[in-house]
Amino acid sequence: PLIRQFDTERYFEKEPDKREIKKDKFNFMKKIEWESLFTEKELKDIKELTKNYRKNISSYTPEQINKELERITIEFSWKSSHIEGNTYTLLDTERLIKEHEEAKGKTHDEAVMILNHKAALEYVWNNREYFKTISLKKLEEVHALISKDLQISKGLRKHPVGIIGTNYKPHDNIFQIEEVVGNLCKFVN
Numbered sequence: 001p002l003i004r005q006f007d008t009e010r011y012f013e014k015e016p017d018k019r020e021i022k023k024d025k026f027n028f029m030k031k032i033e034w035e036s037l038f039t040e041k042e043l044k045d046i047k048e049l050t051k052n053y054r055k056n057i058s059s060y061t062p063e064q065i066n067k068e069l070e071r072i073t074i075e076f077s078w079k080s081s082h083i084e085g086n087t088y089t090l091l092d093t094e095r096l097i098k099e100h101e102e103a104k105g106k107t108h109d110e111a112v113m114i115l116n117h118k119a120a121l122e123y124v125w126n127n128r129e130y131f132k133t134i135s136l137k138k139l140e141e142v143h144a145l146i147s148k149d150l151q152i153s154k155g156l157r158k159h160p161v162g163i164i165g166t167n168y169k170p171h172d173n174i175f176q177i178e179e180v181v182g183n184l185c186k187f188v189n
Helices: 008-013 040-058 062-083 090-099 108-126 136-146 174-188
Strands: none
Touching: 062 090, 062 108, 090 108, 108 136, 136 174
């Protein structure tokens, strides 16, 4: 069910309340075998790409690695903030990160959001060994960096939410959320 095919154009032609959904909630409790998410060829390709990446990166100079990290940081900070409604462009984001110049006509909070994403990525990068596995505690540490100086509550949410444009209903209490995040961490690890 995770990789099933469906007609997205036909799906989005319907009003959100009229769309049919298979389940109210994704069953995070069900054990999913990593290998079942990919075909045998895809797994082989992933292993080959990983091998090539490790070979290529081992020949990079520290300057090349820093340049790539800067590029990834800019794109990650921009896209992650954009998903949250930030209106900075990619060029605005690059200027903010490289030249510490906020974009005209944008809010200070938008700049803070982007810089927080940058700080979170740098934190994970600088603590790579620590983040070889994830846990609720580690996710909350990163979330605290992302939400610093913004009016966002810390930790797991304690109230129900809806997602605009979908009938999906996320888990609505902290105990269920804590359990599924724990299971997700185990799965990823």
